[in-house]
Amino acid sequence: MIKIVAKTKEGAIKEIEMNEIRSSHDLQWYWVDFYNPTEEEKKQLEQFNFHPLAVEDCLNQGQRAKFELYDEHYFLVYYALHKEELEHLEVSAFVGDNFLVTYHMDKLTSVARVWELIKKDPEATEDGTWDIMYELLDHTVDEYFPVLYKFEDHIDDIEDNAKDEPMDELMRQLYDIRSDLSRMRRILNPMRDLMYRIMSTNALKAKEQVRYFNDIYDHLLNMIEIMQASRDLSNDIRESFMSINSDRMNSIMFTLTLMSAIFLPLTFIAGLYGMNFSYMPELTGKYNYFIVLGIMIGLVGVMVFAFYKMGWFKYRKGPKL
16 A cells, blocks of 8 residues: 655645656655555555665565665665564665655554644644654654563562462563563664664754654663663572572472481381391390380481581571562
């Protein structure tokens, strides 16, 4: 689908057809939006005489975020965000003095919002196509914030529910969060570099535009800090859980070791008198059985008392969440 909106020299905003772009001479600027175009619609890109390399990058999805200068236009690729799957949605844009051409395969709320903004407030594009580009990038970047805040809330919930949920489930949730944050990093870092490149060129002729684009750049830096803080916090929680789990295992092993130490002399005594020798003097006494039992019970008591005095039983309490 192709949609075109234009601003006349009189300041009126109107939607036009493709054939009106060349025939009309009273346009200040026009914006052509290609959304999931058909093969026939893709051929319409040829009439703009864009650089072949830029057109090739536009048609072949999977490009990195970039900003390139050609003779008659700028070409950039940026990422919108699929909130549910946390996948980047690629958007290509050709920006000239009086035209903007955007190309994307996915439906974007940012494009729809800016489209309506232009119709309602023509003064929002007073400085031309870079004003539209700013609005598109600003709305796109603003959509990142709720996702990052959602991660922060989820991590806080994991901390709050640490005593109530199984550790395996908490570790799985932390793994999912870290995986999602890695996806966000692959979006935010290239977008930060893209904004820096735009501001480092002469593309923005008005100082006011530079201020606005710098505001987007600051937002991206803030988001990267939030993302990194969330990654660090999730990593700290994960390491704490692993440490607690390790301490629990050590406590269990310590308990088993104590039990083994207590039963070791009992096993020795039982094994000694369980040997099938024909003559063992201790076996003939009338009360020897009870004497051996008493010795075994006494050994257990002595060992338990000794371990208690050494404070070994206190270790069994283990760490708590």
